[in-house]
Amino acid sequence: MAGEKKEKKHLFLEWLLTVMAIFFVLAVCLSAAYWRYSEKYADKIYPGVHAGRYDLSGLTRDEAKSIMNQKTDIIHKQGIIFSHGQYRASLFPLISSVEGDLAYRIFDFDIEKNAEDAYAFGRKGGFYDNLKARLRSLLIPYRFDIYYIINEKEAEKFLNENFSRFVESAKDARLVINAADANNLKFSIEAEKIGQSIDYQKTVDLLKRNLGILDNNPIEVITDIDYPKIYESDCLNIESQAEKMLSAAPVSLAYGSDVWQVNFSHLTDWIVLRPGPGTGQEDKVVVGLDPAKGKRFISEWVAPKIDRPAQNAKFEIKDGRVAEFQASRDGLELNINESFDRLEAELREGRNRVELVVGDKKSALQTEEINNLGIKEIIGTGHSNFSGSPANRRHNIKTGANSLNGVLIKPGEEFSLITTLGNIDKEGGYLPELVIKDNKTVPEYGGGLCQIGTTMFRATLKTGLPVTMRRNHSYRVSYYEPAGTDATIYNPWPDYKFINDTGNHILIQARIEGDDLYFDFWGTRDGRKAETTEPVINNIVKPAPTKFIETLDLKPGQKKCTEHAHNGADASFDYTVTYADGKVEEKTFKSHYVPWREVCLIGVEKLSTDTATSSPEAIPR
Missing domain, CATH: 1.20.5 (Single alpha-helices involved in coiled-coils or other helix-helix interfaces)
Incomplete structure (x- = not known):
């Protein structure tokens, strides 16, 4: 046992x-x-990782970027084609400028982020999370969309410009007024009509889907039936409402002792039918005012007499001391929406006087805040040269520099260049340049402001501040050499932003000496040291041959071209900031420039094609 x-x-x-x-x-x-x-796979992307429809398994980050750059360069050259029936229009990422300084992106890709995200897969979590991710990707591929940025407003604008010819908007039943004055009113109803619309948002969503997988296959524009909102059969007993509103004419719009008149002819033009608040037959349709016409009247004829923009205090350095050269001033602003609503409400009651809604607009920086700002010395200077610039460009550079001169940036504030520049238009003092859209030249504002953006970027680097938003130009431009040290801006995007983390105010001082632009940052040194390496330029690519675009804007045979072609390239430099406590922050700024070929408009008597294009090339500002 x-x-x-x-x-x-x-x-x-x-x-x-x-x-x-x-x-x-x-x-x-x-x-x-x-x-x-x-x-x-120590320095490679793990197997099973896909960016869009492209397999990045086993590639280094640089190899992955090279593949994705090749695909994005194809989209830059060929664009995205939209179609409706036999009509086709090509949307390219960039709009080009005839004078060589105004170009902007409609969409763009962040290949650097895509490559980093692909490499981070299976590495960014804990041990077991990483192991599980790596094993799962061997069985089921991990796919992520390409990171891109799109200006949806500009994309919809392109679609509208090219496909609005196929839109036939629905027409609501409308009230027709035949009257010489309020005592001889005759009303009739014009019947509704069904139409056809283009769903711009859904079409842009298809574009976004294609961008997310780097797909430049043609996109069919999405159309829909456009139904009216108001039907003749629902227009009952509306004459009495219309008579009551018209009987109030003329109507006084009042602010203080100032009065503006809305007369009988205005009201007969503005009166419209609207869906009513109820479901009963009697209140399905009500009489109101056309918001577009009423608000346009208030905006164009009344607001300019009332509005007074707020003015921030601005400062300059005189004899080593901070001196104010522009006092702060609060402003006034007419509330157009609320004033229109009040006008409509008073008319419905038959009243003929409306008190306008006006509010105060506080300045962001008050004069009394100038004490103890900590502004003692220059802590960084940015510089760029604009030799060879035409007159309009020089004017815009000076205008932009003047608007920034004397601006104070508070401690901890994120500075936005677009926001600080304000209105980039005629009212802001800027001059236009011509851009190529379809086969026409169209004036747009903003030329020269990338000189401002580039100089501001360089001042930020010299000061050692953290950059939170910066985009390089899509093409190399002589104004901004060496390559890789530029920053492009265009309202509303892309912007240039940085954070003032010095603990004190920073005062911007702008100066122009001949063909040189400088931004001096004044503040208090905190012991940090900023260093940048010389840019490394590689992957140089020759541009395609000159592209000719037929136009009816020029005389037959006449030619108007953009500046000379530029090679494509990649550029990078290292940015290191060592703080007083020994902490070190490092960042590599990488720029990808696509090859740009010369674009020429050539005058013809008749266009040989019905194909529209947003222009496949662009010249950076």
Whole structure:
């Protein structure tokens, strides 16, 4: 009996040792496999990782960027084609400028982020999370969309410009007024009509889907039936409402002692039918005012007499001291929406006087805040040269510099260049440049402001501040050499932003000396040291041959071209900030420039094609 127990114990120990040996061997094998796998892909993207429809398995980050850049360059050259029936229009990422300084993106890709995200897969979590992610991607590929940025407003504008010819808007039943004055009113109802619309948002959503997978296949524009909102059969007993509103004419819009008149002819033109608040037959349709016409009247004829923009205090350095050269001033602003609503409400009651709604507009920086700003010395200077600039460009550079001169940036504030520049239009003092849209030249504002953006970027680097938003130009431009040290801006996007983390105010001082633009940042040194390496330029690509675009804007045979072609390239430099406490922040700024070919408009008597294009090339500002 004892022998049997001893033998069973011996067998159990043998079994236990065997199981432990097997587990040990498996653990060693798995550890070795994991180590070999990790070593093999130490600087590579793990298997099963896809960006859009492209497999990045086993590639280094630079190889992944190269593949994705090749695909984005194709989209830059060929664009995205939209179609409706036989009509086709090509949307390109960039709008180009004839004078060589105004170009802006409609959409763009962040290939650097895509490559980093692909490489981070299977590395960014804890040990078990990373192991699970790597094993799962071997069985089920991990796919992520390409990171892109799109100006949806500009994309919809392109679609509207090219496909609005196929839109036939629904027409609501409308009230027709035949009257010489309020005493001889005659009303009739014009019947509704069903139309056809283009769903711009859904079409842009298809564009976004294609951008997310780097797909430039044609997109069919989405159309829909456009139903009217108001039907003739629902227009019951509306004459009395219209008569009551018209009987109030003329109506006085009042602010203080100032009065503006809305007369009888205005009201007969503005009166419209609207869906009513109820579901009963009697209140399905009500009489109101056309918001577009009423608000346009208030905006154009009344607001300019009332509005007074707020003015921030501005400062300059005189004899080593901060001196104010522009006092702060609160402003006034007419609330157009609320004033229109009040006008409509008073008319419904038959009243003919409306008190306009006006509010105060506080300045962001008050004069009394000038004390203890901590502005003692220059802490960084940015510089750029604009030799060879035409007159309009020089004017815009000076205008932009003047608007920034004396601006104070508060401690901790994120500075937005677009916001600070304000209105970039005629009212802001800027001059237009011509851009190529379809086969026409169209004036747009903003030329020269990338000189401002680039100089501001360089001042930020010299000061050692954290940059939170910066985009390089899509093409290299001589104004901004060396390549990689530029920053493009265009209202409303892209912007240039940085944070004042010095703990004190920063005062911007702008100066122009000949063909040189400088931004001096005044503040208090906090012991940080900023360093940048020289840009490294590689992957130079020759541009395609000159592209000719037929136009009816020029005389037959006449030619108008953009500036000379530029090679494409990649550029990068390192930015290192060492703080007084020894902390070090490092960042590499990388720029990808696509090759830009010369674009020429050539005058013809008749266009040879019905194909529209937003222009496949662009000249950076």
